[in-house]
Amino acid sequence: MDQPATTDPVMDPVMDAVVVAVEAGRAGDRTGARARFDALWEQVGADGDPFHRCTLAHYAADVQDDPHTELVWDERALAAADELTDERVQRHHASLSVGGFLPSLHLNLADVYRRLGDDERARHHLTRARDRVGALPDDGYGAMIRAGIGRCGERLDLGDRS
Known part of the structure; x- marks a missing residue:
């Protein structure tokens, strides 16, 4: 998204x-x-x-x-x-799928929980994002979300709250 x-x-x-x-x-x-x-x-x-x-x-x-x-x-x-x-999202654009939204939505939650210092919830959503990357397209958007998941995981491991 x-x-x-x-x-x-x-x-x-x-x-x-x-x-x-x-x-x-x-x-x-x-x-x-x-x-x-x-x-x-x-x-x-x-x-x-x-x-x-x-x-x-x-x-x-x-x-x-x-x-x-x-x-x-x-x-x-x-x-x-x-x-x-x-069916609903494809009425907006034929290329969309709900599964393609979920990695980004979980990544966003992982990142905000990381910044708030709630590592347990951050890891939960990061895992859910990783579990759903197969639904991402093999394009620039998919690469961006995959890279974001990697960066969020690294920052979480480092205890980075920024």
């Missing part, structure tokens, strides 16, 4: 708004991105479309300044992924 997939010909205003929020964050407007994600979460709701919840929570975590708040968003993303089906 590194790049938000584009919708091609299906219109999806929520995903369009997620892309706008992601772009704001990447342009340095983290405060504005957080406000956009918060408003989107209110719009979608905690029981809304799991694809929307998973995607927006995944990206909202990336613009948080507080790791505890980041953890809340990462947990929301994984919880929503548990409700997702391949």
Whole structure:
């Protein structure tokens, strides 16, 4: 889930708004991105479309300044992924699968738990990420997630909290 997939010909205003929020964050407007994600979460709701919840929570975590708040968003993303089906994600883009999301979602949780000093939970999610790397594509995205898993494991072994 590194790049938000584009919708091609299906219109999806929520995903369009997620892309706008992601772009704001990447342009340095983290405060504005957080406000956009918060408003989107209110719009979608905690029981809304799991694809929307998973995607927006995944990206909202990336613009948080507080790791505890980041953890809340990462947990929301994984919880929503548990409700997702391949059929639903493929309505957005034919190349997507829920299994392809899970290594990244578990990596994010492992990393935030590592930074918070909860090594047990960090190792749990790192193991779950490693167990699911077979679902990653053999492309730049897959390589990036695999490398991230390796780096997170190394930092965890070193006791690095940064």
